[in-house]
Every structure is written in C-alpha cells, then in structure tokens.
Amino acid sequence: MAYNLKKELAKPERLAGGHRMCAGCGAPVAVRAVTRALKEEDKAVIGCATGCLEVSTFMYPYTAWKDSFIHNAFENAGATVSGVEAAHKALLRKGKIKDDYKFIAFGGDGGTADIGFQSLSGAMERGHDMVYVCYDNGAYMNTGIQRSSATPQYADTTTTPAGTVSDGKPQGRKDLAAIIANHNIPYVAQTTFIKNFKDMHEKSEKAIYTEGAAFMNVLAPCPRGWRYPAEDLMKMCELAVETCFWPLFEVVNGEWKLNYMPKNKLPIEEFLKPQGRFKHLFKKGNEHLIANIQADIDKRWEQLLVRCGEKSNIKETV
C-alpha cells in the first residue's frame, strides 16, 4: 500500500517521551521511524546495545519502551536478540506461547561496526528472523565522542583530535552496509531521515516483514558530536544524501538498488561546513584535505552506481 504519513502517525507511538537523550538527537527519531513500520497489532521485542540510546531510554525505574525490551551489554545486541528469537521459536514449537513476535535490535556505530561486529556478523550469518538497526552517528558518543570505524575521515574526535601535526581521523569509513550485504542475507538497506520519512518507513517495513535476518544502516546525526545547531537535524541528513556522503540504497536478496539519485550532486563542503568537527579543514592550506574527502566520496559513489546497475563498469578487469 502506498505510503501515507498521516495514516502511519495514527498508530500508537512505541517510544514514549521522558527519555534522557539530548535535545535534537537523531537516535530516537530513528527508533520512532523504524518501530512505526510495525503493524499496530504486531508484538515486538526490542534489544539495544549499550550506548546513548540504551542508557537514556531505560534508566531505572523508567523505560521509554512500550514493547518488551532487553539490554545486555555493549558488544552483544546481535547475539542477545538472536537468543530471544531462538527462545520464541522454541516456545512456539513447544506450545508454551501463542503470539507471533518481531525482533529488532538497535546499536550505535560503535556497538555495531566495532565492538559488536562479531556478534552482529554471527547473528546475520545464522539467519535469525530479526532486524538489526545501526543508528550511525559516526563516533562513540556515549563515552564522549571517540572515533569509531564509522567516523568519517578527518573528523575531529576526542581520540583523533585535530592538532598541529594531526588532521583528525586519518582513516576513512568502514562500509558496514556492504559488509553485512556480503553475508547474503535477504535484506540490507541504508537510509536516513528525508522529507516525510517515506524511504526510511518503506525500508523498515521491508526489513521487519522479510523473513530471516535484515540489516539497516541509518544515519542518525548527533548535534553534540558533530557540532552543528540541534535544530538542523533534517538539514544535516539532507546534505548527507545530496552530497552522496550517505547514499540511499538497498540490497534485496543480493540485488543492489539505488533509491535516490541526486539531481545535482552537491560538493562535500556543503555537508562538512556546518559541522564543528570538520572546522579545521576550512583553514587556509587544508584545501587538499577536502579534496581528498571529495575524491573518496566520488570513488565510493561511482562504485555504488556500478553495483546498483546505474552505470556500467567499463574499467572493470578481472
């Protein structure tokens, strides 16, 4: 059925207010968008890696989660939710429970791409019927903005500070969505908050209602870690997409598909400029650093276009 925001918003919210996330945080917006794709009548168990989202939404004796919820540790949301899913299968089979449940795990980029990477890989490879959502804010924000493997190149973080002899994080980003896609699971998507959330909603719906393991990589800006004005949340997402820093795509049963082609691909400066973590790049003499980022973005974008069949790879040699 065609996406209708009004209709979707008529459903009861699954994340209550009163949680302790920062004003303007992208993570709860991601949670609301994903869980909105659950059918109203469907039950779910939500799991969460340790991180901002977990400690702020489930601070004893208050939980913001309206569904059953489990937090275990930083690095094991994949394994934990696979355990819940296995229990569900067993208890249904034994007739001890009757209801069907959906299983969704949330983790930040640290809990997903780094410390929780093995646990996630195992859960995806085993094919548990679950969705793992990485809300990527590009650093370990919970502990105070330390670099992760998802931190963009040259970002100034508290463990890759820009200094007189440092340009910030030397390495580029790990391509998590592609890595998970290579697990040959039925559904992988990359998305973020754009306009009326159509892209994110449809992907969430597919991820939840695809049988087997599904993975979503969601850009979730962090005003504190990125150092931009909190009210610009949606603007940051839009710039990430329009500069091709964060392309929107999905991989359905191994088929790559581009979901959005910017009419005019914006230069990466547009995305970098509003963010304090890239301020040092705009000092005189650092133009080559921005050029490096642009070259990397362009390369990855071209590769994605080829993968998605938007462009033939004329240079390909085997």
Place this chain on the structure above:
Amino acid sequence: MAIRERLSGNEAVATAMRQINPDVMAAFPITPSTEVPQYFSKYVADGLVDTEFVPVESEHSAMSACVGSQAAGARTFTATSSCGLALMHEILYIAASNRLPITMAAINRALSGPININADHSDTMGSRDAGWIQIYSESNQEAYDNFIQAVRIAEHKDVRLPAMVCQDGFITSHAVENIELIEDDKVKDFVGEYYPENYLLNSDQNLSVGPYDSPAFYMEHKRLQVEGMRNAKRVALEIAEQFEKMTGRKYGLFEEYRLDDADAAIVIINSAAGTAKDAIDKLREEGKKVGLLKIRLFRSFPAEEIAEALKHVKAIAVMDRSDSFNNQGGPLNAEVKSALYGTENAPKIINYIYGLGGRDVKVENIEEVYASLFEIIKTGNTGETYRYLSVREQEAQ
C-alpha cells in the same frame, strides 16, 4: 529402577540435558567441553529433544544469547571450559544480576597462558564472584546428578540465579565410568517445566530487562541478589533431599569422608577427592586418623557448616587446583581459612596448590600431604602455609 550405564562425564551431562529437554541451548566448542554440544546437537538432529540449538560464533555470544533466551522465558543451557568461560566473563555477571537461571556445564580446564588443555580450576575459580551458583562434581555420576539438581536450584523463585556445574576436564569429562542414570520420565517430572514470573514473550505483560541503574538503586539490587545466593544454600539442601528420595543418592553442601574422628584432614574439590579417598582408606588401615571434606556447593559458600565440620581436626590442608597469585594461596584456601576464623582452638591450616594444567594427582601425592599434616601435629609448627604439591624444585641447601 535406575539404569546401569557407562558414560564419560561429558556424555553424562549431555544425557541429563537430553532428559530435561531445554527450550534453548547456545554453545560454542572448546576442549574439553566440546563433546557436550556435540552430543546435544545429535539429540536435536535425531529428534530426541525439540530444543532450539544456537551454534553461536563465540562463547561471548553463547552467554549473550543465553541471556536473551532465558529473559525471553526459555529454559536455556550452555557448556564451556577455560578460555571460553573467560570470554563469557562480562556476561556471566549480567546473567546473574538480571536474575536469569541459566544452567551451564563447566568442564574445568586450565586458563591460558601458556595454553594448556588439561584440568585445573583456574577457569571457574576466576568466575567465582560473578554471582553464579557453583556446584562441583567428583565423578561423572555427580556431574549428572548435580546438573539435574542445579536446574531446579537455579530456577527456584527464592534463588533465581544462574548455575554452573563443574567437573574436571578429561579426568572425568572424557573418562568412561559406571553411572546410574535415572529414567527419562522421572528426570522430567523431577525438574518440571520452566514458568518464570515475568518474561519478554509474555503477551499479557511486557517486560524491560537490563536497565541503566543509578547509585540510588544499584545497591538495593545487589543486596537483593545476595539474598538469592543466601537462599541457594537452603534450596540446594531441599532439592538434594527430594533427589535422595528419588535415587537413594545423598547430596549435601559438602561430603565428609571419614572426617568424624580425623586428626588430619584435607579440603578438596572435584575428581582428586576420589583419589584422596583411596589414600585415606590406605592410611586408615595403618591406623592413621585421616579424613576429607569435599566441597560440593562452592557458591554460595557454606562457611558456618564447614567450620563446624572441621573444628575438631588438628591440622588441615586446603587443596587448591588453581592459584590466586596473591602470595598467600589459592581461592579455596582463603575461603576455608576465613570460615574458620574465630573458631576456638582453630585447626592449623596449610594450603597446597596442586594439579595445575592437568598435573596428575596420585594416591601417593595425597599421602605426602597427610604426612606433612602429621608433622605439623607432632611439632606444633605449621611452617610454610603456602605450598606447591608435586612441583619440581631445587633441593633446599
């Protein structure tokens, strides 16, 4: 009637698992516990159980999946050893503090390094403060009996704590010995079904598990957790009594062997206790008053009962199959000593570190220990209290 069988220790616990038919088993292979998930996955493959077996990619994920599964409302088992248990370490605490009665077969093996695949207790002793109930087993029979009882102790509403049932790697895990099995239906009736009060998949009542806990509440949660561990002692005895009614096999918090009138005693855990019993019988034939106390329930630690059982003894050797590297002795030594602190005319106590990394323990080695105890009784001089048994060393000048 009991079923006369011969099984290795690993097959014995796997058999208990099959008879109980848990909802979920999540495990990763590690020597010497590997056979347990192997046997179990064969039971799954042959339809002897309808358990969901989760072949995880590490022990860390094994314990993580166990936490998710047990919280979801499923009776969940696992098995591991050594480095595998160490890799689970963080999550062991979470399982316990979340009050999730997971049951684990812990097949004792030395911790690296250097890497060694043979028995000692450095693995489970390293987990002793994680909040798990720990039950130790001398033989395959005890490993089997203890596993069946552990599930009930763990799940008891006054306890609600995970339990590990320990036995010595290879020495009992891979040794085929006689065993008396209980009929499948009797085990099923004894253990019963798992019906937790609250669980994630309860459609009548949602549940949130694993909060961020501020200083305002954390300590109350810990104090409540301690109460579960305190209750474990009483519950273990209640369940042992029911078990005895079913099988005729008696279990307590610990076993006393010819201890009543003993002048010299050793305190010991797991398989070497059997070897020590042979040494005791031999020495008793020579008229020597020797005995032993074999600890079954190490967590919670039955300190008062142990002190009572040992108070008449003149000299005690506490036998540790792992070291604490505190320059004072092993973990069992510390516990037994503090249990006896304040006892009037407290016995003299020495500690022996023995059997590390599978160093074999012979009847003669135990006889040496008793000889040193009699020397202490004779001279009144305890001498060095922190000793190593059967270690090669330079002769004293």
Place this chain on the structure above:
Amino acid sequence: MSKITEIRWHGRGGQGAKTASLLLADVAFNTGKYVQGFPEYGPERMGAPITAYNRISENKIRVHSNIYDPEFVVVVDETLLETIQVTKGLKKEGAIVINTEKSPEEVKGLLNGYEGNVFTIDARKISEAALGKYFPNTPMLAAIVKVSGVMPEEKFIEEMQHSFEHKFASKPEVIEGNMNALKTALQEVK
C-alpha cells in the same frame, strides 16, 4: 580396598588404542564390573604415540589418576618398542601383550629387561585374514582379555557378539569377520 586390575595401552593416534580401551571398558561393564576407560590427552594428531588406560574392578572405582604401575600393558604398534619405555612400572607378576609377527623370545630384548610374562600376537595377519583390512583393535582386545583373565572367554565372546550387532546394525556383513578375528586372536596369542 578391593583389587583393581589396571591396564595401560600404547598405540599411535588414529590406530584405535583409545577405542580399544573404551571397548574393553564396555565389555567388562557388560559382565557386571566397575570400569574406567580413559586416554591421556594432549594436542597430538595422527601418528603420535598415545596412551590409554583401563581400570576394572568388582567394586566402585574412585581413584582418578593415571596408571603408573599397571598389571598389564598392551602395545598396539610394535614400532613403539623402539621409542617408548612400554614396560615402565609394569608389575613383574603381570604381563605385556605386543602386536607383532615375532615370538615373545624375539621381542624380549626390546623390553628393558622386563621379567614378567610376554605375549605376542600378529594382529595384522589376523585382521587382514578375517576382515580384509588392518584393524588391530579387535585382535588386541581379545588378546588382553585372554591374558588378563578379567572375564571368562565365553562371556567375552557372547558380549562382543551383542556389541557388534549393536555397533554394526547398519552393516551386519562385517560382524562375522570381527567375531572371527576375536576368536582367532584368543587362540593365537602366545
């Protein structure tokens, strides 16, 4: 303390000495005995010398150490005589059984002056004749049963018949060969 018969096996990884020790525990168990069967474990792979043990008794066995002064030793691979001191601790009132085509007198020189009884058996010949393949296990098992006297031969034959029927339920054609190997071995050990 009751008498415990202690047996030590020497073989090479992959030859089945461990399996043979477990089989011996099995048949002894089936005749109503208390048993232990256990290998000494290390990370060794195929071909490395391995040791396995049996304890057999009328009473419950509690001791959990290796066996240092066995009553009987079984050598599944005669090349081990060159490299391993197979008679170490072996009681002189006991015996050693060796898989070789040689006679006891011929191998005695390799046994470090062992004074007890020496038995040999050509397990290769027996196995190949009866089974068409080299499985030293079965003949060696029969040989040690005969030499040690841990159970009557008839009882052993009867138990092994049951055991093979169970073990080879899916390929009954090999049962007869195995039984023949056992019976020949019982006669030929000397």
Place this chain on the structure above:
Amino acid sequence: MEKKTNINETIVWQDITPGGDILASGNSAEFKTGDWRTDKPIVDMEKCIHCLLCVPVCPDTSIPVEDGKRLEFDYDHCKGCGVCAKVCPVNCITMVPEGK
C-alpha cells in the same frame, strides 16, 4: 498491569524489582524532561496546515496526533530542540526563549 511506577528513592531492597526488571512499559512518560528546555516551540494553530511533517522529526515524541491533526505540544517532555520549527513548511512554529 502497573500503570504508575511506585518505585522511588525510598524503596528498600526487599521491595525492589529483581534484576531491575520493569513491568510498566513506556513509564518514562512520568519523568518530565520539559524542564530541560531553554527555548520553547510555540505553534500557531491558525496557520498550521496539519501536514504532520513536524511529528516524526521529534526526538521526544512530543507532538501528539489525533484524528489526523497535530495537537498542542507535550511540554512535559519537549526539550526545545527546534527541529520541528525548521521543517514546518508554513513556518507556524516559532522558538521563543523559555519563561518569556
């Protein structure tokens, strides 16, 4: 089902929930984060076209919807981030300093 949390900082260990389990789902609503605000969104309902674009962008679930129309802000929980004001296509949300 427990409607309201009866756990507070006077609770004794005997009464606290084992493991920190919480049965009252979504009870964080009892915790007011509205006093975190320094700027406050004011919606001009006259101008609002009820496109609802402001609703999904709210990190604090503080824009209730009823019968396809947005209601007044839930000031008990709104932290005043201003994301809603930025996405409003008809500029009917204004941020004003708190307390004015």
